Amino acid sequence: MNAPTDRLPLPEALAEQLTSRFGARFSVAAAVRQHHGKDESSYPPMPPDGVVFAESTGEVAEVVALCHGFRVPVIAFGTGTSLEGHLLAVNGGICIDLSAMNHVLAVRAEDLDATVQCCVTRKALNAALNGTGLFFPIDPGADASLGGMAATRASGTNAVRYGTMRENVLGMTVVLPDGHILKTGGRARKSAAGYDLTRLMVGSEGTLGIITELTVRLYPVPEAISSAVCAFPSLAAAVRTVIQTIQMGIPLARIELLDTVAITAINRHSKTTLREAPTLFFEFHGSATGVREQAETVQEIASEQDGQDFEWATRPEDRSRLWQARHDAYYAGLGLRPGCRALTTDVCVPISRLADCVAETFADLDAEAADLKGPLVGHVGDGNFHIMLLTDPEKPEDLTRAKEFASRLAQRAIRMDGTCTGEHGIGIGKQPYMALEHGDVAIDLMRAIKQAIDPDNIMNPGKILPPA
Amino acid sequence: MNAPTDRLPLPEALAEQLTSRFGARFSVAAAVRQHHGKDESSYPPMPPDGVVFAESTGEVAEVVALCHGFRVPVIAFGTGTSLEGHLLAVNGGICIDLSAMNHVLAVRAEDLDATVQCCVTRKALNAALNGTGLFFPIDPGADASLGGMAATRASGTNAVRYGTMRENVLGMTVVLPDGHILKTGGRARKSAAGYDLTRLMVGSEGTLGIITELTVRLYPVPEAISSAVCAFPSLAAAVRTVIQTIQMGIPLARIELLDTVAITAINRHSKTTLREAPTLFFEFHGSATGVREQAETVQEIASEQDGQDFEWATRPEDRSRLWQARHDAYYAGLGLRPGCRALTTDVCVPISRLADCVAETFADLDAEAADLKGPLVGHVGDGNFHIMLLTDPEKPEDLTRAKEFASRLAQRAIRMDGTCTGEHGIGIGKQPYMALEHGDVAIDLMRAIKQAIDPDNIMNPGKILPPA
Numbered sequence: 001m002n003a004p005t006d007r008l009p010l011p012e013a014l015a016e017q018l019t020s021r022f023g024a025r026f027s028v029a030a031a032v033r034q035h036h037g038k039d040e041s042s043y044p045p046m047p048p049d050g051v052v053f054a055e056s057t058g059e060v061a062e063v064v065a066l067c068h069g070f071r072v073p074v075i076a077f078g079t080g081t082s083l084e085g086h087l088l089a090v091n092g093g094i095c096i097d098l099s100a101m102n103h104v105l106a107v108r109a110e111d112l113d114a115t116v117q118c119c120v121t122r123k124a125l126n127a128a129l130n131g132t133g134l135f136f137p138i139d140p141g142a143d144a145s146l147g148g149m150a151a152t153r154a155s156g157t158n159a160v161r162y163g164t165m166r167e168n169v170l171g172m173t174v175v176l177p178d179g180h181i182l183k184t185g186g187r188a189r190k191s192a193a194g195y196d197l198t199r200l201m202v203g204s205e206g207t208l209g210i211i212t213e214l215t216v217r218l219y220p221v222p223e224a225i226s227s228a229v230c231a232f233p234s235l236a237a238a239v240r241t242v243i244q245t246i247q248m249g250i251p252l253a254r255i256e257l258l259d260t261v262a263i264t265a266i267n268r269h270s271k272t273t274l275r276e277a278p279t280l281f282f283e284f285h286g287s288a289t290g291v292r293e294q295a296e297t298v299q300e301i302a303s304e305q306d307g308q309d310f311e312w313a314t315r316p317e318d319r320s321r322l323w324q325a326r327h328d329a330y331y332a333g334l335g336l337r338p339g340c341r342a343l344t345t346d347v348c349v350p351i352s353r354l355a356d357c358v359a360e361t362f363a364d365l366d367a368e369a370a371d372l373k374g375p376l377v378g379h380v381g382d383g384n385f386h387i388m389l390l391t392d393p394e395k396p397e398d399l400t401r402a403k404e405f406a407s408r409l410a411q412r413a414i415r416m417d418g419t420c421t422g423e424h425g426i427g428i429g430k431q432p433y434m435a436l437e438h439g440d441v442a443i444d445l446m447r448a449i450k451q452a453i454d455p456d457n458i459m460n461p462g463k464i465l466p467p468a
Numbered sequence: 469m470n471a472p473t474d475r476l477p478l479p480e481a482l483a484e485q486l487t488s489r490f491g492a493r494f495s496v497a498a499a500v501r502q503h504h505g506k507d508e509s510s511y512p513p514m515p516p517d518g519v520v521f522a523e524s525t526g527e528v529a530e531v532v533a534l535c536h537g538f539r540v541p542v543i544a545f546g547t548g549t550s551l552e553g554h555l556l557a558v559n560g561g562i563c564i565d566l567s568a569m570n571h572v573l574a575v576r577a578e579d580l581d582a583t584v585q586c587c588v589t590r591k592a593l594n595a596a597l598n599g600t601g602l603f604f605p606i607d608p609g610a611d612a613s614l615g616g617m618a619a620t621r622a623s624g625t626n627a628v629r630y631g632t633m634r635e636n637v638l639g640m641t642v643v644l645p646d647g648h649i650l651k652t653g654g655r656a657r658k659s660a661a662g663y664d665l666t667r668l669m670v671g672s673e674g675t676l677g678i679i680t681e682l683t684v685r686l687y688p689v690p691e692a693i694s695s696a697v698c699a700f701p702s703l704a705a706a707v708r709t710v711i712q713t714i715q716m717g718i719p720l721a722r723i724e725l726l727d728t729v730a731i732t733a734i735n736r737h738s739k740t741t742l743r744e745a746p747t748l749f750f751e752f753h754g755s756a757t758g759v760r761e762q763a764e765t766v767q768e769i770a771s772e773q774d775g776q777d778f779e780w781a782t783r784p785e786d787r788s789r790l791w792q793a794r795h796d797a798y799y800a801g802l803g804l805r806p807g808c809r810a811l812t813t814d815v816c817v818p819i820s821r822l823a824d825c826v827a828e829t830f831a832d833l834d835a836e837a838a839d840l841k842g843p844l845v846g847h848v849g850d851g852n853f854h855i856m857l858l859t860d861p862e863k864p865e866d867l868t869r870a871k872e873f874a875s876r877l878a879q880r881a882i883r884m885d886g887t888c889t890g891e892h893g894i895g896i897g898k899q900p901y902m903a904l905e906h907g908d909v910a911i912d913l914m915r916a917i918k919q920a921i922d923p924d925n926i927m928n929p930g931k932i933l934p935p936a
Contacts, residue, residue, distance in 0.1 A: 110820035191887035192621040199667030220717030249688030352578035419659035452920035
């Protein structure tokens with residue numbers, strides 16, 4: 001496969017054909033290329049050689065077939081909200097901007113599913129579902145495109161109840177590296193008919209094909225929703241509360257952990273007055289009596305762990321206020337060090353190791369400079385937590401230290417039977433941990449699959465798989 | 469790839485090496501071969517050329533590596549309960565009997581997971597979980613091995629709540645066609661780290677490797693369980709009840725449909741006195757008040773559809789009696805025509821099409837001979853239903869008619885956006901529908917994956933993929 005330095009100039013003949021076919025919808029302007037060469041990660045921009053603004057699966061297939069003929073890399077671009085450098089053109093090539101493919105194609109309330117073009121965002125889908133009594137639950141922090149979320153196997157705060165994109169994509173349309181259009185899955189809720197191509201494409205990060213349409217599962221809006229927040233004397237006490245709650249089988253919709261730094265940042269950013277201590281945010285979905293029962297049980301568990309200020313909110317405006325504070329955590333964190341960028345870690349461990357993993361990680365974090373230390377926020381029902389490391393772009397040593405810390409954390413999680421990435425994907429930066437996490441036999445098998453499907457390595461080269 | 473007729477004699481040198489390595493645990497005795505060449509489908513036996521009784525992953529790897537050297541087919545044998553001819557040695561070769569690999573290796577109550585050898589059955593795992601407060605939910609009719617269930621992407625009556633093997637396998641150990649030992653997945657609840665090899669192996673029916681160990685999800689035994697049964701004036705009324713129940717988001721653990729033939733057969737077989745009409749069996753899991761609420765809501769929905777004799781059971785012995793009747797349906801069905809064999813269909817459609825699919829199928833069934841007509845049982849919360857066709861082994865025309873009916877049904881389900889198999893797998897008989905269901909691009913991609921992983925086509929040849 002190509003090494004990241006294998007950057008060749010764009011063939012003139014390809015540029016001519018793209019111009020002839022797409023006119024102004026093909027651009028090599030520096031500003032356009034620059035915009036499509038950066039994401040929300042801490043990596044410096046790597047612009048593609050040109051950008052095509054595609055409007056249909058057929059157009060995407062045309063572009064890919066042309067690039068295939070010239071063996072030129074192809075990278076899909078949705079909302080640009082990757083945290084792992086997924087869309088950086090490390091080998092140059094053509095970026096396909098999919099933002100015009102933002103139509104909800106069908107909502108089938110009776111079947112609890114919807115078919116969308118790839119650049120419908122999660123919020124746009126939920127807006128389109130307004131009034132149907134249904135919703136789509138997966139919520140990464142960003143208002144990402146559903147195609148991008150599928151490509152990175154994204155999840156978010158309520159995966160503990162509703163699963164990740166892995167569980168919630170029923171089928172998809174994918175443009176393969178040779179320009180053929182693949183349909184995977186279907187609309188049946190389950191199937192035992194052959195290899196699971198849907199799950200192979202979910203999480204493939206654009207390296208096997210470009211997802212252009214998806215059919216996703218929807219869920220009935222619960223009859224009742226309530227939220228609660230509770231502060232704890234220590235992270236360990238909060239984590240013990242999580243473990244007991246999960247083990248009792250309480251069907252929590254969300255259970256989120258924030259550390260003292262995160263709460264302090266939120267109070268400052270959102271003018272809230274939360275107790276500045278490790279805190280759990282809960283959300284309960286069910287019948288009116290069901291959510292009351294759940295909240296009461298959780299309150300009992302929390303009080304055994306010296307939880308304080310258990311605040312329970314059932315009115316929508318109170319719930320929104322609580323969860324807005326949680327959702328502001330990322331920007332609140334950035335506000336702790338104005339002008340900084342964030343490197344966000346993403347490990348996930350079995351829940352029995354969560355307390356150990358958090359404790360070891362904080363012991364490690366103690367050694368870091370104070371202004372590097374950002375908040376911890378965690379989807380702890382899944383054993384997944386993030387630490388934001390705040391780096392000053394003017395101080396390269398900040399990024400170096402942050403990367404070293406993140407590397408130790410990834411290795412710690414893998415040692416604890418976990419993963420280096422719960423929901424952000426591998427992209428560029430986590431390739432060094434792939435063999436450690438999966439073993440050489442698995443890496444060889446992934447390479448064999450990549451080689452079989454994309455022998456010329458034109459699909460988003462330089463991502464997921466480390467150079468052989 | 470080899471055609472089904474490509475049956476070569478077992479190389480003598482291979483037989484000698486297997487004898488030298490495994491002694492009496494390698495057998496070419498006719499009775500042993502015969503036993504390992506048949507399953508619970510309607511296909512005639514196709515015995516392998518020899519059987520190795522393996523006791524560890526390492527031994528499986530040794531056998532596969534030896535067969536790989538001679539390009540001899542390898543077939544895994546667990547409990548022999550396939551309904552689709554998965555273990556028939558269509559090209560001969562070596563069968564690996566895994567029945568000694570029946571140890572539960574670890575139960576991690578804190579993490580709600582367990583690691584087992586491949587031939588632990590679902591009942592054996594649940595017996596091992598006794599006293600832990602946890603259970604494993606997936607329940608195909610047979611007491612199948614967990615490895616076989618993963619290989620066929622099995623599910624059962626409570627997939628509507630707990631998912632299928634696709635959702636419940638966290639990771640596995642797989643012996644690849646060259647004898648290498650692959651570890652997939654891990655123990656983290658979610659991961660975005662690379663291609664989903666676990667889901668690629670789930671449902672691969674032994675054609676990509678042999679699953680020797682699995683880590684599966686466990687669930688807390690619900691605080692309360694209750695069951696209900698309700699008869700309806702028509703299948704359509706029962707199906708409407710299912711649709712409304714699902715759409716209201718009631719978290720049913722099971723919702724099973726049985727037609728009049730099935731109930732009649734059960735009454736005869738199990739000495740029950742159920743009203744002989746289309747009937748739904750329900751099971752509710754949750755808190756004591758939760759299950760009462762669920763049952764009350766379902767009773768309201770059912771009564772709007774003229775449901776009768778709504779019987780609600782909360783005591784374990786009453787629940788067992790109800791569900792035993794449901795689980796007896798297969799053998800009760802066979803009892804309708806003594807000496808018969810059953811050909812069991814397995815379509816699954818979007819729930820909005822379930823009523824149409826059942827109605828068209830019954831219209832079609834009307835044309836069949838009375839003694840061919842067996843019961844309908846359905847995991848209808850998923851849109852999945854089975855019709856047993858009772859064939860007399862002495863009358864080949866029975867099997868011909870049954871196959872033609874099943875073929876029309878499979879094509880009908882696919883036309884309705886469904887699948888030819890919800891949970892039994894493709895095996896031998898459903899290959900003709902693969903291209904119709906998935907399209908040629910998908911079939912070519914599946915072939916490319918098979919070719920990349922098993923270039924000599926030694927892993928369970930003749931299954932899943934139709935000859936090119």
